[in-house]
Amino acid sequence: MLEEKSPQRTSIAQLGEFGLIDHLTKVFEINQSSTIKGIGDDAAVLDFKDKKTVVSTDLLIEGVHFDLAYMPLKHLGYKAVVANVSDICAMNATPTQITVSIAVSNRFPLEALEELFAGITLASKHYNVDVIGGDTTSSQKGLIISITALGEAIAEDIVYRSGAAANDLLVVTGDIGAAYMGLQVLEREKQVFQVNPNNQPDLDNYTYLIERQLKPEARKDIKELLEKLEVKPTSMIDISDGLSSEIMHLCKQSNVGCTIYEEKLPLDPQLIAVCEEFNIDSTTVAINGGEDYELLFTIALEDYDKIKGNPNLTVIGHMVKESEGKHLVTRANQKIELKARGWNALAE
Numbered sequence: 001m002l003e004e005k006s007p008q009r010t011s012i013a014q015l016g017e018f019g020l021i022d023h024l025t026k027v028f029e030i031n032q033s034s035t036i037k038g039i040g041d042d043a044a045v046l047d048f049k050d051k052k053t054v055v056s057t058d059l060l061i062e063g064v065h066f067d068l069a070y071m072p073l074k075h076l077g078y079k080a081v082v083a084n085v086s087d088i089c090a091m092n093a094t095p096t097q098i099t100v101s102i103a104v105s106n107r108f109p110l111e112a113l114e115e116l117f118a119g120i121t122l123a124s125k126h127y128n129v130d131v132i133g134g135d136t137t138s139s140q141k142g143l144i145i146s147i148t149a150l151g152e153a154i155a156e157d158i159v160y161r162s163g164a165a166a167n168d169l170l171v172v173t174g175d176i177g178a179a180y181m182g183l184q185v186l187e188r189e190k191q192v193f194q195v196n197p198n199n200q201p202d203l204d205n206y207t208y209l210i211e212r213q214l215k216p217e218a219r220k221d222i223k224e225l226l227e228k229l230e231v232k233p234t235s236m237i238d239i240s241d242g243l244s245s246e247i248m249h250l251c252k253q254s255n256v257g258c259t260i261y262e263e264k265l266p267l268d269p270q271l272i273a274v275c276e277e278f279n280i281d282s283t284t285v286a287i288n289g290g291e292d293y294e295l296l297f298t299i300a301l302e303d304y305d306k307i308k309g310n311p312n313l314t315v316i317g318h319m320v321k322e323s324e325g326k327h328l329v330t331r332a333n334q335k336i337e338l339k340a341r342g343w344n345a346l347a348e
């Protein structure tokens with residue numbers, strides 16, 4: 001997974017700004033009918049006809065949001081697109097275009113940027129989004145990436161954070177916590193490597209966790225799945241910061257409380273095994289670990305039969321009246337107050 005860096009180092013100063021932009025962007029194709037004009041003019045031109053447009057932006061700073069010591073640039077490019085596509089999916093919309101802005105210091109050779117853009121290209125093909133523009137500039141230090149994603153949806157399909165009601169069921173897609181534990185494994189290997197650079201890490205027992213950290217996927221499939229099941233969520237959010245903090249957002253914006261159950265949290269067996277090895281509580285990781293890019297949503301209680309047994313969807317609890325508060329019921333049947341700590345708190 002952690003491929004060798006290309007030995008060739010072409011200075012980006014050699015190409016100049018326009019040469020660099022041309023070189024990096026010439027691979028991008030236009031596939032969406034809503035893209036009238038992509039890269040190459042002062043602005044892109046889009047036409048969403050009778051659909052609504054949804055827009056979301058993220059900014060990623062080296063040393064704050066990613067560490068190039070264990071994040072290969074190709075994966076970083078892919079993940080940066082995923083994080084934005086995921087936000088569009090969380091509105092129950094279809095992602096259609098992205099813009100990509102980067103600031104780089106001259107420490108990065110052309111080959112490094114080619115790797116980054118190879119990841120961006122791969123993700124844009126996988127999620128069928130057109131890269132329609134961006135900006136390229138220099139930075140004093142480090143790499144900064146900002147991606148803006150656009151998407152389309154008919155007005156009635158859009159799902160906000162604010163629509164949950166008491167008694168609605170709280171549902172999560174896929175499994176949670178793995179991306180955070182993948183990061184812990186990579187951090188540990190980085191430290192081992194710093195002590196002894198000849199030490200080749202054996203990561204076989206951690207492949208799923210590392211993949212969830214380095215190559216997460218956005219749940220573009222869920223909109224279609226829910227349509228097929230004839231379920232429209234009442235509220236929805238993507239899990240980037242951790243389950244508990246995302247639940248808090250839904251509760252706050254919908255003016256409800258919630259009860260979730262420890263025994264219902266969907267955990268991968270590899271996550272449970274590695275939490276034991278690291279002596280970390282897997283429930284804490286599942287609740288506070290971030291970057292899973294799964295979706296968290298609520299549905300009306302009457303819709304339960306439609307989603308029951310679907311392997312992609314797990315009911316983890318339900319919404320209650322705001323005055324009843326937000327709680328986690330443990331396996332020992334203890335009711336503890338849910339706190340939003342976010343994934344950063346775990347690193348302390």
Ligand code: ADP
Pocket residue numbers: 021025038039040041042043099100101102131132133134135136
């Ligand atoms: P401007 O002077 O209008 O900012 P630029 O010369 O920066 O234009 O960019 C030329 C074209 O290349 C524009 O269409 C812009 O959106 C696109 N572009 C520049 N940088 C990037 C990038 N990193 N990724 C994708 N498109 C880019």
Ligand code: MG
Pocket residue numbers: 134135136
């Ligand atoms: Mg520009």
